[in-house]
Amino acid sequence: MTKHAALWNPLANDSHPAGWISSDAITLSNLIRQGIQPSPLMVCSGGTSSRCAADGLWTLDLRARHRQLVISEAGDEVEIGAGLSMAEVLEGLQTRGRSIPVGLSTLPGSGFVLTGGISPLSRSQGLAMDHIVGLRGVWGNGDFFELSAPVSPHEEQQQWRGLLGAAPFLAIVTAIRLRTQELTPLVIWRSIGSAQQLSIAMEVAEQWNHSASLQWTWNERIELFIVCFANDAAAIKAVESLKTRLGQCAESSMTMVPGQHAQPPFGTLARSTALQGRIHTEIVSRLGPAWGQRWPALMAELEQLMRRRPHPGCQISAQQLGGKSSQVPVSRTSFLHRDAIWKPWCTATWSAGDTKGRDRALEWLWQTNNLVSDYCPGAHLAQIHPHLSCHKAELHDAFQDWLPGLNQLKTHHDPHGLLPPL
Numbered sequence: 001m002t003k004h005a006a007l008w009n010p011l012a013n014d015s016h017p018a019g020w021i022s023s024d025a026i027t028l029s030n031l032i033r034q035g036i037q038p039s040p041l042m043v044c045s046g047g048t049s050s051r052c053a054a055d056g057l058w059t060l061d062l063r064a065r066h067r068q069l070v071i072s073e074a075g076d077e078v079e080i081g082a083g084l085s086m087a088e089v090l091e092g093l094q095t096r097g098r099s100i101p102v103g104l105s106t107l108p109g110s111g112f113v114l115t116g117g118i119s120p121l122s123r124s125q126g127l128a129m130d131h132i133v134g135l136r137g138v139w140g141n142g143d144f145f146e147l148s149a150p151v152s153p154h155e156e157q158q159q160w161r162g163l164l165g166a167a168p169f170l171a172i173v174t175a176i177r178l179r180t181q182e183l184t185p186l187v188i189w190r191s192i193g194s195a196q197q198l199s200i201a202m203e204v205a206e207q208w209n210h211s212a213s214l215q216w217t218w219n220e221r222i223e224l225f226i227v228c229f230a231n232d233a234a235a236i237k238a239v240e241s242l243k244t245r246l247g248q249c250a251e252s253s254m255t256m257v258p259g260q261h262a263q264p265p266f267g268t269l270a271r272s273t274a275l276q277g278r279i280h281t282e283i284v285s286r287l288g289p290a291w292g293q294r295w296p297a298l299m300a301e302l303e304q305l306m307r308r309r310p311h312p313g314c315q316i317s318a319q320q321l322g323g324k325s326s327q328v329p330v331s332r333t334s335f336l337h338r339d340a341i342w343k344p345w346c347t348a349t350w351s352a353g354d355t356k357g358r359d360r361a362l363e364w365l366w367q368t369n370n371l372v373s374d375y376c377p378g379a380h381l382a383q384i385h386p387h388l389s390c391h392k393a394e395l396h397d398a399f400q401d402w403l404p405g406l407n408q409l410k411t412h413h414d415p416h417g418l419l420p421p422l
């Protein structure tokens with residue numbers, strides 16, 4: 001049991017856990033065998049999700065003891081402790097001119113990699129998860145594991161598949177071995193657009209077949225955020241041509257950065273003023289195909305929902321997939337929705353302690369999620385919600401016909417439900 005460092009996620013940080021565990025894998029395995037009660041055990045790596053700590057439950061804090069970063073001699077692989085943030089991983093790799101594709105923020109920890117890891121670079125480099133070549137840790141039953149990416153179909157492939165995308169339900173991963181990428185400068189265009197300009201940008205982006213990806217967030221205003229490799233002439237030409245087609249966009253800026261460690265913040269342009277007070281949030285994420293002709297109808301309904309949002313922090317965002325992220329066989333990982341082109345996510349926000357405000361925000365979240373689900377049938381479990389009514393439906397939408405296989409793994413490797421339920 002240890003004192004813990006603050007958690008980035010305010011909801012988790014404001015919770016009152018039974019206590020904190022910070023141990024190496026051997027002590028963890030012993031503790032599990034002795035029995036940790038009450039369960040489920042919460043697991044915290046980056047501490048950025050709402051469910052890494054909760055009232056009355058124990059939290060395993062990986063940030064204190066699992067911090068190694070070992071780069072292979074050739075630089076093409078790295079082993080990271082599961083307590084490092086993506087910022088720390090990028091910082092370590094940068095010294096060797098290497099990188100991995102991380103998300104729109106470098107704050108998240110290994111939960112980002114293990115739940116998929118959708119990056120603005122995923123269209124050309126794949127998901128962060130697609131870079132995993134080895135995993136080490138402790139199953140929910142206390143057994144140790146050390147697995148390498150399987151080369152042929154055999155029993156262990158099921159375990160591998162389970163851990164890549166559903167690890168939070170099965171095991172505690174303490175170390176991850178990843179393939180690295182060459183660190184390459186990026187060009188990033190940010191701007192404020194109207195709903196009409198967003199429509200045009202989405203229509204154009206759905207045709208892209210190079211490294212450019214479109215991200216957007218819709219709050220008080222709509223922020224457009226496009227990322228591509230600085231050495232990808234076709235992508236830069238496409239971004240320039242989109243800029244011309246969109247015409248006047250407020251606060252437009254094009255920057256070149258040496259890599260994702262230096263990418264500008266995403267989402268800050270969408271609000272003119274910062275939110276006041278202590279804010280709690282829940283986020284649900286969907287995955288789905290190109291929206292094409294269906295987008296105007298969806299946009300009209302989203303406009304209505306945005307007008308009725310119960311708190312100024314409630315927002316809808318999306319990031320673009322496709323390309324490399326769609327080339328991994330569905331049966332290889334628990335990230336099933338390989339055909340997804342868009343990952344929209346909805347953020348419900350309320351002031352800490354305002355229970356009515358929480359109810360209103362969650363009601364808005366369910367309405368928005370229902371609407372978006374018609375267009376994006378898949379769920380992305382980047383945030384897990386065993387404490388909310390959507391949990392069962394989200395599991396079904398994330399894992400579909402692989403859910404029985406995961407339940408079988410859970411029966412075997414976490415029979416007493418130490419980790420969140422499937």
Ligand SMILES: Cc1cc2nc3c(=O)[nH]c(=O)nc-3n(C[C@H](O)[C@H](O)[C@H](O)COP(=O)(O)OP(=O)(O)OC[C@H]3O[C@@H](n4cnc5c(N)ncnc54)[C@H](O)[C@@H]3O)c2cc1C
Binds near residue numbers: 043
């Ligand atoms: C600012 C911000 C930007 C983001 N941008 C993106 C993005 O661009 N793309 C994207 O895909 N996602 C993005 N996310 C979502 C984020 O990647 C997920 O919520 C991720 O699960 C967070 O991981 P964490 O380690 O930081 O969080 P934590 O809250 O510590 O962990 C998240 C969950 O994963 C489980 N978990 C964590 N580590 C382990 C482990 N080692 N073994 C077993 N279970 C574990 C925990 O039980 C917990 O439920 C973003 C989140 C934030 C806050």
